[in-house]
Amino acid sequence: MALELASTKGTTLARPVPAESPLAIRGLTVSYGQKPAVFSVDMTVRAGEMTAIIGPNGAGKSTLLKAALGIVAPLSGQVQVFGRPLAAQRARIAYVPQRASVDWDFPTRVIDVVMMGLYRELGLLGRVRKSHLARAEECLARVGMAEFADRQIGQLSGGQQQRVFLARALAQDADLYLLDEPFAGVDAATEKAIIAVLKSLRAEGRTVVAVHHDLATVTEYFDNVFLINTTKIAEGPVAEAFTAEALQATYGGRLATAQVDQLARALV
Amino acid sequence: MxxxxxxxxxxxxxxxxxxxxxxxxxxxxxxxxxxxxxxxxxxxxxxxxxxxxxxxxxxxxxxxxxxxxxxxxxxxxxxxxxxxxxxxxxxxxxxxxxxxxxxxxxxxxxxxxxxxxxxxxxxxxxxxxxxxxxxxxxxxxxxxxxxxxxxxxxxxxxxxxxxxxxxxxxxxxxxxxxxxxxxxxxxxxxxxxxxxxxxxxxxxxxxxxxxxxxxxxxxxxxxxxxxxxxxxxxxxxxxxxxxxxxxxxxxxxxxxxxxxxxxGPIIVLVGFALFAASLLLAPGRGVLAAVLRHLRFQRRVHLRQGLLALAQGQPIYERLTLRLLRRAGLARADGIATERGRARAAKALRDEKRWEVVRADLAFEAAAALYDGLREIETVLTRDQIAEIDARLGGPKGVPA
The missing domain is CATH 1.10.3470.10 (ABC transporter involved in vitamin B12 uptake, BtuC)
Structure with missing residues (x-):
């Protein structure tokens, strides 16, 4: 257990950070064209906890996640996963992309999508065994979708689609889960189901990082926040970093003062 | 040849x-x-x-x-x-x-x-x-x-x-x-x-x-x-x-x-013939199946609306609705309900009231989500649950569930 200094907005807090943070990002800059979407960002994710990435639209939340996963190439900076380069640790990361990123009319069933999570184990020519199917079904049951296994994915509601994506990630049996807006546009039942699964992942000692939109539920759902608007604004446990000032700095004029006050009161 | x-x-x-x-x-x-x-x-x-x-x-x-x-x-x-x-x-x-x-x-x-x-x-x-x-x-x-x-x-x-x-x-x-x-x-x-x-x-x-x-x-x-x-x-x-x-x-x-x-061109034309036949005849995604599905759905909507209108004594203006009711033996040509029509209409209205209870009660949240105006309440709730709702509604007994 090494001691590392994590600094947030002026205050330097000496907090123990495990030597092998599940996800450590240093000086990351990503740019589409000439305008950086993420500029010189440091991030240290704490193991076995849940962290929310928060910021306004276009603040670079998804980009940060995609750069951490090697989906977009950074201009500069390093990403380390459990203390080693990303390429060596692919098997330990599971990614849940935004629901809108795929075509749901694609000819595939729910169970087939979950089986994609077992891609690495199956290999190129390996046969699908009963044990594989059983595991995929188990993951579906975990998100409450067991009876939908044989449905075409286009017949699902938005919330159900999101749960299928989560089940696919569960099938990977990873140590670090990265989710891009898992609660965006889903029904209340789905939100409940997803947060229950994420908390059970945490209980198993796994690490969860999610891009999150709903400021009202941050305190209830997450242990840590990472506030970003192109650059990092604040990072740390909810109680310390999720403050009215930090939110004002993140959202600027876009967050009404009344909203900030309300949140600040809720935080007390 | x-x-x-x-x-x-x-x-x-x-x-x-x-x-x-x-x-x-x-x-x-x-x-x-x-x-x-x-x-x-x-x-x-x-x-x-x-x-x-x-x-x-x-x-x-x-x-x-x-x-x-x-x-x-x-x-x-x-x-x-x-x-x-x-x-x-x-x-x-x-x-x-x-x-x-x-x-x-x-x-x-x-x-x-x-x-x-x-x-x-x-x-x-x-x-x-x-x-x-x-x-x-x-x-x-x-x-x-x-x-x-x-x-x-x-x-x-x-x-x-x-x-x-x-x-x-x-x-x-x-x-x-x-x-x-x-x-x-x-x-x-x-x-x-x-x-x-x-x-x-x-x-x-x-x-x-x-x-x-x-x-x-x-x-x-x-x-x-x-x-x-x-x-x-x-x-x-x-x-x-x-x-x-x-x-x-x-x-x-x-x-x-x-x-x-x-x-080459003949091969392509044979391929096209297979495509055209599939486009028309395939179950599910075919054009014919889609048209039939739409017509069947339209009939259900009209019948349901017609029954609810009959139950509430409202006049029926839409010809398709009237024709469907007549063909099903639920109404006469002048739009007056037959015996069977009255019974079905009363049941439809009662089901609507039952749905109202279901949708207002948080305990039935999952069932309420399935309401779309057409769904039969018996496919969503058990006999006992319906009986419980009927008890809350009161009113005439003996409407077939």
């Missing part, structure tokens, strides 16, 4: 062509499926047109080296080379410029085809008599197909199918969700390139039979045809291979059964 052709009784050449066309159809259909799923169907058009300069150059080089210039193998090698260059140009244009892929396809396709036509014209003016047959690569020509040609096609087709078998998982993953594939460390760019390489192989192999202009049909039509019949990608691949093979076989047989029927 067609029966003879289908039974491969029309002689050596026709049999060779039929076998070659079938194998080509199977390979093209299953390869094209991945292209179709990746939504890059038209890339195959750019690739096929980009083969033409290679055909011309290969001929020139072979003649210059003192050869015959018409060796199929040599021409295929040349066409593969120039198609590969066309593909690289296309990839570079889409990746490194702001050109969208459709515009890049248009540019590559027309420029390469233009160069090819110029080369063919030049060849014609060179050594008259020796150039015969190069134009046949545009639309294919099976006259005088040799055993060696069929063997090349069979070998190429088998190679393509083997590679598809090996790459089916990553290709499906990349087609469905490329970002997830990337996050898992799948080399997406290389898989894409492999997919295009397979398309190129099919194109080059198919030059002799269907020609470069029509090969795109053999890649795409079987895949879209197969999509009508199944919702599983692995089955789309199998069915597309089947439809492609069938089109190749039947098309070759028909063209052999009469003089002056061009093989």
């Amino acid at each position: 067609i029966a003879d052709a289908l039974l491969l009784q029309l002689g050596y050449n026709a049999t060779l062509v039929a076998i070659g066309a079938t194998l080509l159809g199977i390979a093209a259909g299953s390869t094209g499926t991945f292209l179709f799923l990746r939504k890059r169907a038209l890339v195959s058009d750019a690739i096929s047109h980009a083969t033409l300069p290679g055909v011309g150059l290969a001929f020139i080089v072979m003649v210059w080296m003192g050869g015959d210039g018409r060796s199929l193998f040599g021409l295929m090698a040349g066409s593969a080379l120039s198609a590969g260059i066309g593909l690289l140009c296309l990839n570079w244009l889409t990746r490194h410029t702001r050109l969208a892929e459709d515009a890049a396809i248009g540019a590559v396709l027309s420029v390469f085809f233009g160069i090819g036509i110029v080369l063919l014209t030049v060849i014609q003016t060179l050594g008259a008599g020796r150039q015969a047959g190069l134009e046949s690569f545009l639309l294919g020509s099976t006259a005088g197909m040799l055993r060696a040609d069929a063997a090349v096609i069979a070998l190429g087709g088998a190679l393509v199918l083997t590679l598809i078998l090996a790459l089916r998982r990553p290709m499906t993953l990349v087609a469905f969700d490329p970002e997830y594939a990337m996050a898992r460390g799948v080399p997406v760019a290389r898989i894409d390139l492999a997919m295009m390489g397979l398309v190129m192989a099919v194109t080059v192999v198919g030059l002799k039979i269907v020609g470069l202009i029509l090969i795109v049909a053999l890649l795409i039509i079987p895949a879209v045809t197969a999509r009508f019949w199944t919702d599983r990608s692995d089955r789309v691949v199998l069915l597309a291979g089947l439809f492609g093979g069938l089109a190749g076989y039947v098309g070759a047989a028909i063209s052999a059964s009469a003089p002056n029927l061009p093989t």
